[in-house]
Amino acid sequence: MLINDNLTASSIYQQIAQKKAQLANIDKKDFEKSSHEKNDSVNLTNGKNIDEKDYQRVLDKFENLDAKTRAHEQLHASLANTKGAISYNYQMGPDGKLYATGGHVRLDTSIPKDEASAIAKLDRLQKASTAPDGLSSADASIARTANLNKMLLLSKEQEGVQNAN
Structure with a gap:
């Protein structure tokens, strides 16, 4: 063919x-x-041998940061109601494991209609957001907002007492 x-x-x-x-x-x-x-392994040392002490020092920093990050976020979550699980940001350490290097937890910031419950919840929110050392800007913002809302509620309560007299 x-x-x-x-x-x-x-x-x-x-x-x-x-x-x-x-x-x-x-x-x-x-x-x-x-x-x-x-x-193949990546050689970032330009031909120099990595000192075991340097490796351990870097690994210790990752482990310490992971522990601090987890404790920080868990303290937030334990002191107030949350909307979901804790979310972590991870980075790979020199040993190939993932370590938490940051995170956040969504706190329930809704305010109950009952003034006494609202004030109690705002106190918990303020305590939860300021409890850990090393406040982030988000932590400080939640604490500030909770404090302002509490002051507004207390001032309304004060006005109600004055108007009743």
Whole structure:
């Protein structure tokens, strides 16, 4: 069977087989290259050996930051009602493990209609947001807002007492 310019079906199949073999070789080389890259380690020390003390110092910093971050967010969550679970930001340490380096918890900032309940809840919110050391700007903002709302409620309560007299 003759197809265009002396090309037969068998020669076309032969060319297709050759192209498939070439592609298979390329795929094999790419796979081998990626396998070698997985086993390679990145050398960031410019030929210098990493001191075990330096490695341990960096690892200790990650572990300490992780512990502080978790304790900070858990303290917030334990002192007030929350809207969901604690969310952490992670960074990979030198040992390949993920360490919490930041986080947040959504506190329930809704205010009950009952003034006594509202004041009690605002006190809890203020305590929860200011309890840990190292206040973030979000912590300070929640504390400020809770304090302002509490002052507004107390001033309304004071006006109600004065108007009743």
